[in-house]
Amino acid sequence: MSRKQIHFGAHFPGVNNTTVWSDPQAGSQTDFASFVHFAQNAERGLMDFVFLAEGLRLREHRGVIHDLDVVGRPDTFTVLNAIAAVTTHLGLAGTINTTFNEPYELAKQFASLDHLSGGRAAWNMVTTSDAFTGENFRRGGFLDRAHRYERAAEVVAVTRSLWDSRGEPVEHHGRQFDVSGRFPLPPGPQGHPVLIQAGDSAEGRDFAAATADAIFTLHGTLEAGQAFYADVKGRLPRHGRSEQDLKVLPGVTFVLGDTDAEAQDTADHIRRQQVSPPTAIAFLEQIWGRDLSGYDPDGPLPDVEPDVDNVSITLGRVRHAKDPRAVAQEWRDFAAAGGGLSIRQIVIEKTGRQSFIGSPKTVADQMDLFVQSNACDGFILVPHLTPGGLDRFVTDVVPELQDRGSYRTAYPGPTLRDHLGLRHPHAPLTAQESA
Numbered sequence: 551m552s553r554k555q556i557h558f559g560a561h562f563p564g565v566n567n568t569t570v571w572s573d574p575q576a577g578s579q580t581d582f583a584s585f586v587h588f589a590q591n592a593e594r595g596l597m598d599f600v601f602l603a604e605g606l607r608l609r610e611h612r613g614v615i616h617d618l619d620v621v622g623r624p625d626t627f628t629v630l631n632a633i634a635a636v637t638t639h640l641g642l643a644g645t646i647n648t649t650f651n652e653p654y655e656l657a658k659q660f661a662s663l664d665h666l667s668g669g670r671a672a673w674n675m676v677t678t679s680d681a682f683t684g685e686n687f688r689r690g691g692f693l694d695r696a697h698r699y700e701r702a703a704e705v706v707a708v709t710r711s712l713w714d715s716r717g718e719p720v721e722h723h724g725r726q727f728d729v730s731g732r733f734p735l736p737p738g739p740q741g742h743p744v745l746i747q748a749g750d751s752a753e754g755r756d757f758a759a760a761t762a763d764a765i766f767t768l769h770g771t772l773e774a775g776q777a778f779y780a781d782v783k784g785r786l787p788r789h790g791r792s793e794q795d796l797k798v799l800p801g802v803t804f805v806l807g808d809t810d811a812e813a814q815d816t817a818d819h820i821r822r823q824q825v826s827p828p829t830a831i832a833f834l835e836q837i838w839g840r841d842l843s844g845y846d847p848d849g850p851l852p853d854v855e856p857d858v859d860n861v862s863i864t865l866g867r868v869r870h871a872k873d874p875r876a877v878a879q880e881w882r883d884f885a886a887a888g889g890g891l892s893i894r895q896i897v898i899e900k901t902g903r904q905s906f907i908g909s910p911k912t913v914a915d916q917m918d919l920f921v922q923s924n925a926c927d928g929f930i931l932v933p934h935l936t937p938g939g940l941d942r943f944v945t946d947v948v949p950e951l952q953d954r955g956s957y958r959t960a961y962p963g964p965t966l967r968d969h970l971g972l973r974h975p976h977a978p979l980t981a982q983e984s985a
């Protein structure tokens with residue numbers, strides 16, 4: 551039996567807690583040359599798509615820009631259309647929220663990207679919720695949780711009917727939108743651009759099972775991955791869909807070295823770069839909800855309890871599902887078990903998401919194990935450096951996976967749906983229709 555094939559998305563650094571923009575090897579976050587370098591390397595590695603996350607508003611911590619945020623992210627559609635011109639097969643995935651955008655505009659932007667790129671567009675649908683971000687759009691937090699997914703589902707329904715309309719009038723009257731008119735573009739080469747969903751709640755998973763072609767997740771361990779995979783794939787039949795219709799792609803980091811020991815040393819160095827002494831205190835303040843600037847990052851955890859009512863110390867995309875008092879206790883126990891770890895050491899250990907560390911062979915073995923044992927269908931690779939963070943992975947890990955028979959040696963077709971092994975929602979246009 552042939553081996554299950556691994557899929558890769560390539561996450562352009564920035565908009566997360568892993569990018570080390572201050573590293574001497576880091577290049578520009580805004581020059582087009584950085585995007586070209588990164589995308590062309592992903593394509594050299596025969597990856598499915600390049601991926602842009604969305605940071606709609608720079609996070610603020612106690613009134614200043616969060617230390618780890620990259621200031622400078624050009625517009626997603628502009629960047630992806632430009633990358634289309636310097637690549638030939640690579641998919642182009644943009645994260646665009648369904649909360650602050652209108653379906654007609656989105657349908658046009660993604661259909662345009664699909665046409666201009668010859669069928670390579672993908673939309674990562676996020677439901678960005680917080681009021682702080684909403685202020686950039688004059689709306690604040692205008693939708694509650696349940697309505698966010700209701701609105702997202704309606705956005706997708708409207709965009710799909712616009713993509714499918716072939717010049718016929720479209721009438722939609724729903725709870726969130728009234729849209730009436732004709733769509734100016736014929737269906738793109740993929741019929742519908744690939745839809746990705748990122749959101750982890752039960753509502754988010756159901757939304758993915760009903761509508762998405764891929765789900766971007768954070769479940770990085772083998773066991774958590776297998777449980778998540780079984781959960782979301784198990785939701786598909788309820789929506790009349792089968793296992794192949796939804797790819798599970800966790801976002802993962804990787805650190806390579808000539809030997810496993812060398813990679814581990816590099817990984818430790820990167821973690822210290824990611825969690826500088828001021829960042830360690832900022833993370834702690836996010837949990838404690840208090841000003842802890844008087845504490846020594848190399849000293850012990852504070853004795854005071856978290857202020858559970860102070861939710862505004864950090865503004866922007868942060869999610870703390872757990873009760874801060876429970877986290878504080880967990881961290882205290884962890885510090886004691888480690889023989890009295892410092893604040894910075896604890897933050898380094900507890901907030902780390904370094905998924906694959908080792909020689910190219912070790913990393914290839916581990917990734918292959920995840921895919922073959924149904925913890926996922928592939929990965930969205932999240933390098934920490936712009937723009938060269940993927941280079942060594944492509945040169946050294948990709949051939950290892952090819953040798954194992956788990957990774958392609960050529961692109962299977964021209965469109966992103968071909969790369970991901972997804973059905974095209976509609977037959978391609980006739981020659982007359984596309985003329």
Ligand SMILES: Cc1cc2nc3c(=O)[nH]c(=O)nc-3n(C[C@H](O)[C@H](O)[C@H](O)COP(=O)(O)O)c2cc1C
Nearest residue numbers: 603604645676677678748749750751754766767768
């Ligand atoms: C893996 C992952 C990646 C995400 N990426 C983004 C992003 O780039 N931009 C954004 O605004 N929200 C992003 N989100 C946030 C989600 O869209 C959503 O708002 C959040 O997860 C809350 O929804 P949930 O309760 O269903 O998880 C991401 C979420 C996940 C799980």
